[in-house]
Amino acid sequence: MAFVHTRPHPHADERAALMGWFDLQRGIIATKCTGLPDELAHRALIPTSPLMTVAGIVAHLTWAERLWFEHSLLDIPGTGPGFDDIxxxxxxxxxxxxxxxxxxxxxxxCQQSNATIAGLDLDALARRPSRHGAEPTLRWIIVHMIEETARHAGHLDILRELLDGEKAYF
Incomplete structure (x- = not known):
């Protein structure tokens, strides 16, 4: 997918606005990784969080997309990293x-998540209740993933600047 680097239109309807902001944050994640050599992408800079690397954050976000749009929303059993009790x-x-x-x-x-999202109403309930027993709506999940992705985009801002001095919003 071509990652987006523009904001949604200020008069976009709810779905277009939500997906526009979500895709922008995903695009920022990809941009923060552009041109970074593997050696730096795997370098840990935070002694108390040795897995908080550029590559580690992207892998975490990949899992979060799967967790929310496949495991939680569609109730597809999760297997592999992130679902293994490690x-x-x-x-x-x-x-x-x-x-x-x-x-x-x-x-x-991200493409798989977008295909899932496109086929459902924003009021669709997750088929697997959260650990708190709630069944969030697709709307809630998208907003949560915007927050999750933006939070880690901020982490990538800091890591990238510390790794090679690269600074940019998107």
Whole structure:
């Protein structure tokens, strides 16, 4: 998918606005990784969070897309990293993998999420209740994922500047 680098139209309807902001944040994630060599993409800079690397964050976001739009929303059983009861295993899934491969996985997962979203009403309820017992709407899940993606885009802003001095909003 071509990652978006523009804001949604100020008069967009609800779905277009939500997806516009979501796709913009995903585009920022991809942009923050552009041109970064694998050595730096896997370098840990935070001693108390050694898995918080550029590649680790992208792998985490790939898992979060799968968690919310496949596992929670559609009730498809989760398997593999992030679903295996190993703490932070979705971050570990990026170790020793080229950043380009991790980004390709993220891109594929975003496309799959978008296909799922397109086929459902924003009021559709998740088929798998959250750990708090609630069944969030698709609207709530999208807003949550905008927040999750934007939060990690901010982390990538900081990591990228510390790694090679690269600064840009998007």
């Amino acid at each position: 703490e932070d295993s979705e971050f570990l899934a990026a170790v020793d993998r080229p950043l380009a491969e991790v980004l390709e996985d993220y891109d594929r997962r």
